[in-house]
Amino acid sequence: MVRKLTLENYLPPAADSWLRCQPASLGLNAARLHHAVEFACQHESNWLYDLSEQKAIAGSEPPPWNEILGPLKPRGGPAGLIIRHGQIVTSWGDIERVDPTFSATKSYIGLCAAVAYRDGLIKNFDDQVSEYNGFKEFSSDHNNAITWRHLLQQTSEWEGTLWSKPDQVDRNRQVGPSADDSQKGQPRQLTEPGGYWEYNDVRVNLAALCLTRLFEASLSDVLRKNIMDPIDASHSWEWHGYRNSHIEIKGRSVQSVSGGAHWGGGLWISSLDHARMGLLISRHGRWGNVEILPEHCLDPLFAPCPLNLNYGFLWWLNSNRSLFAGAGESSVFAYGAGANYVWIDPDYDLVVVVRWIDAGSMNDFTALVMDSIVRP
Incomplete structure (x- = not known):
């Protein structure tokens, strides 16, 4: 898990008043840092600006799997910030x-799971999800064995259809260094829950649905109340689901949000608000003198999955520096296609947000940022 910091823990007091300092005053070489920023700008994603034309991740899928269900909006250009x-x-x-x-x-879903654990809604991550209010999606013998840990580590092997998307659409899908994604969507014999790691957006959406039922509220409201408002984030961010992802809770219609924009929807957020979340993680769940997420609730998010050492509970890790060799081993990442990253390296007290960089250039970018640090 990320380590506690020993340096002065400055926190921005409000969304529009974040202290800016010269790189040299915080142990960074300004020229090398400028080179890293230039690199990020020069290696922009080749994705279309009109994401409705890009069709998110679904563009390569056959119909009807490729149907967009949630809102999309045009993307901006390269953007980001580096915090020390x-x-x-x-x-x-x-x-x-x-x-x-x-x-x-997805990493924000992980944070919502940590809130559920903090509040006692999840008693143990190794509990079977079916034990909680008898969720009907887990009624089969196979699905009944799935635990919260399986859902959050993406090893659940859940079988079924959710929001009109069958789990098969992302069977065999692999993401990460040297990942072979050529068999995505092809039939595969399922293993027992916990026996196979797969980057499956249908199952992540299922995790979001299960948490929504636990909280009896939209995860957008859960995130705002428990994370974003306490860290003084702006009110500009939005978290969307699909047109067919509404459920009834105590007579109310509540939208279950999606874990990304594969079929539209997902979290829309500024780089500044991403950075505040990253700073909360780097401060080990504390915001000033206020403990927002206790250590024992955050620790599971950053414990390596045995089947993929670079993955925790919907967070990317850098075990043995095998995700990004240019970054430190203590680094953790919220990572989205496009590519979008929140990079946190507690050993160097860094929080870096980078938007719309070519994914294949991210390792070189991390190396350039690390090279800007002035060592004693």
Whole structure:
């Protein structure tokens, strides 16, 4: 898990008043840092600006799997910021622009799971999900064995259809270094729950649905109340689901949000608000003198999955520096296609947000940022 910091823990007091400092005052070489920013701007994603034309991730899928169910909006250009010791040392692009963040949304579902654990709604991550209010999606013998840990580590092997999308659409889907995604959507014999790691957006949406039922509220409301408002984030971010993802809770219609923009929807958020969330993680769940998420609730999010050491509870890790060799091993990432990253390296007290960078260039970008740190 990320470590506690020993340096001065500056926190921005409000969404529009974040302290900016010269790189040299925080142990960074300004020229090298500028080179890293130039690199990010010069290696922009090749994705279309009109994401309705890009059709998110679904564009390569056969009908009817490729049907877009949630809202999409045009993306902005390259943007981001680099924070050290809680203070902004540089930024580029429009860091207040609210953009889709694709699967970086998943890490916010992980935070909602940590809130559920904090509040006792999840008693043990190794409990079977079917034990909680008898969720009908887990009624089969196979699905009945699925635990919260399986859902959050993406090893559940859940079988079924949710919001008109069958789990098969993402069977064999792999994401990460040297991932072979050529068999995505092809039939595969399922293993027992917990026996196979697969990047499956249908199952992540199922995790969001299960948490929505636990809280009896939209995860958008849960995130706002428990995370974003306490860290003084703006009110500009939005979390969308699909047109067919509404459920009834105590007579109310509640939308179950999606874990990304695969079929539209997902979290739309500014780089500044992403950075506040990253700073909360780097502060080990504390915001000043206020404990928002206790250590024992955050720790599981960053414990490596045995089947994929670079994955925790919907967060990416850098075990043995095998995700990004340019970044430190203590780094953790919220990562979304496009590509969108929130990179947190507690050993160096860094929080970096980078939007719309070519995914294949991210490792070189991390190396350039690390090279800007002045070592004693």
